[in-house]
Amino acid sequence: MKIEFYNAELKPMIEMLMGIKAKGRNSRAVSKFVKLISAKFETYAKDEQELLKEYCLVDDSGELVTTTKEGNTFVSWLPGKQAEAVIAQNELANEKNVIDLTEYEPHLKHLIVALDESDAFLSGVEAQLYDLVLDKLEDIENKGGK
Structure with a gap:
């Protein structure tokens, strides 16, 4: 059971998840996912x-x-290297990161509940990432964790 995100999505996703308020097992699930x-x-x-x-x-x-x-x-860029560096940085940012959720599986439903029940006000990039994460998690759950 795996989930994929682009490198560029990781930091804003962490920030979005840190704004999710939850209780008990749901809070623990969010914390473990953030880790x-x-x-x-x-x-x-x-x-x-x-x-x-x-x-x-x-x-x-x-x-x-x-x-x-x-x-x-x-x-401080080396002379003539900035444009080349920006291309390389963009390539790295657009690489996919695969996260193995095998050990996380017992917490999956609690994370989904925490996200579903969150009353956090999200807009822009945070709202898009919220939707992306929830879609991917629900897809995993609907496939039975496979």
């Missing part, structure tokens, strides 16, 4: 950092050279 997605996001973030090191200035210890302005962090 699964967070693990995939951490891998994606590390992959992106490694990718950027190919296109950006790095210091003597191999870390990205960054500057911060008004709370935003910026990398």
Whole structure:
């Protein structure tokens, strides 16, 4: 039993799920699902950092050279590499991440209930991700977890 999401969907999905208020087993199901997605996001973030090191200035210890302005962090591109880097970043963002739900199966119905019963106000990207997650989970449930 597996579920797939694009790398670019992981962080906003975590943020959306963190806004879901639930009680008891339903809350636990949401928390466990967030942990699964967070693990995939951490891998994606590390992959992106490694990718950027190919296109950006790095210091003597191999870390990205960054500057911060008004709370935003910026990398320093190697000359002529920014366009190539953006293409590579987009390719990485559009890679699918497969999440194995085998061990999560006992919590699946509680996650669906938590999402169904949520009174969180969602709009824009959050609403789209909510719909995407629920559609995929309901599809898994309707197929009997297969």
